[in-house]
Amino acid sequence: MKELPHFAAPFHFGADGSVDIVEQDSVEHVATCVFNIASCTVGQVPMLPDLGISDLTASTVPVRTERLVAEIAEQEPRAQLVATESGSQLDVTLRTIQLNVSTQGR
Numbered sequence: 001m002k003e004l005p006h007f008a009a010p011f012h013f014g015a016d017g018s019v020d021i022v023e024q025d026s027v028e029h030v031a032t033c034v035f036n037i038a039s040c041t042v043g044q045v046p047m048l049p050d051l052g053i054s055d056l057t058a059s060t061v062p063v064r065t066e067r068l069v070a071e072i073a074e075q076e077p078r079a080q081l082v083a084t085e086s087g088s089q090l091d092v093t094l095r096t097i098q099l100n101v102s103t104q105g106r
Contacts (some may be wrong), residue, residue: 002024003024004022005021005024006032007022008020008028008032009035010035019040027093030079033043033078033079034072034079034099037051037053037071038054040053041054041055042055052073053068054071056068056102062085062087063085063097065085068081069081069082073074078103079101079102080104082097083097083098084097085097085098088096090094
């Protein structure tokens, strides 16, 4: 059992009915926080209106990943992020952004 457990993200139940958890302040916990921030746009969560990233729907191509990284890092300072962007060969407007998360000294 984890000493200071937090729900992992994305949230789900395992085959045995248990919920995935991560240890507080672990790299996995920081990555879970980054996932939660990157999964919503600012204003989408009524109880935390500043949580999230800017809406990327009308972004130019390529997406300014440095802005995305800065927005996430402001909300999760424990995260050291490297963003990579790739495109679709079928549709140049479709973009995939991968965030690699690490923490200092881990």
